Amino acid sequence: MANIAAQRIKREFKEVIKSEEVAKCAIKVELVNDNYTELKGEIAGPPETPYEGGTFVLEIKVPETYPFNPPKVRFITKIWHPNISSVTGAICLDILKDQWAAAMTLRTVLLSLQALLAAAEPDDPQDAVVAKQFKENQDMFRQTARHWTFVYAGGPHKNSDFELKIRRLTDMGIEDHQARVALSSYNWDLERATEQLFS
């Protein structure tokens, strides 16, 4: 790895650890390997959003050319959000693409992602299904996102109705996550989800 990239990540790592956001448990960074090419990030779901109370884990890959090119970041924790793929965790955020600037750091990237959770951009979606729901049925979107936060990110809001519907599908031999995706995509309409799964 290029010297400047490793040097900088080391410094940024210290910066994050000392930052006040860490003290407030809002963000966290951990090393995955010793040569600073891969890190594990963590952000807390922002308050007053469906993600509140959840902890979202991120995979951060630092390229050779860092900081001249952005780090490659994706969500490991499954999340229901218009700008994040519910399948791969890929993120659609301009600063991780063409709007990257060399003075941005791990700390600012994590804070930007946290801000993205609080302010989705449905007109520039990564996950078309989620974005459609976000625009057409805001309340359904919030419930679904809250449910995903409960299941995958350790959020506090259990939704017994959703759980029950998933149970109905898993009883039919459908895998738990697959059932949740199908139901989420069809606004928790059990009939249509079943139709899609068995067609």
Next chain:
Amino acid sequence: MAAANEPGSSKSSNGEEKEKDETMLECNICLDAARDAVVSMCGHLFCWPCLHQWLETRPNRQVCPVCKAAISKEKVVPLYGRGSTKQEDPRNKVPPRPPGQRSEPENNSGFPGFGFGDGGFHMSFGIGAFPFGFFTSTFNFGEPRPSAAPRGTPQFEEEQFLSKVFLWVAVLFICWLLMA
């Protein structure tokens, strides 16, 4: 480098305060103490090699890495501390360049044939300046001319004749230029 790294990680009693001062002089790209420091017009400090590489990485989007203001290589101010041995502009030192670097695009922009070194310009310059070449011997300031040949010798006659010939050629040429 090692010395420059130390203040950032110092754990002395007044380390906290010292650290704050040091961060003021850190490059915004490598986060190290800025070497060959330059400041952008928007006031952000960088190492020249770091900023150069940033501008090379995105030739189409030359923005400040901190505030995204428009910047260019020409519009940065080099910083010289007291007692620094070399007062050389850091921009003159070419940082390790990526291979296959193109020449600066300014040459291609604007009027073709306005810059020096263009074929068209040379051509017109040549014609315009030509007749004045004959007078240059008359305008040799500061440089003593070879003494004229003594009157009466064949060399004197020859020189008189030649100067008349050249004078007529010059007059004809100027007339031709005026007519043309």
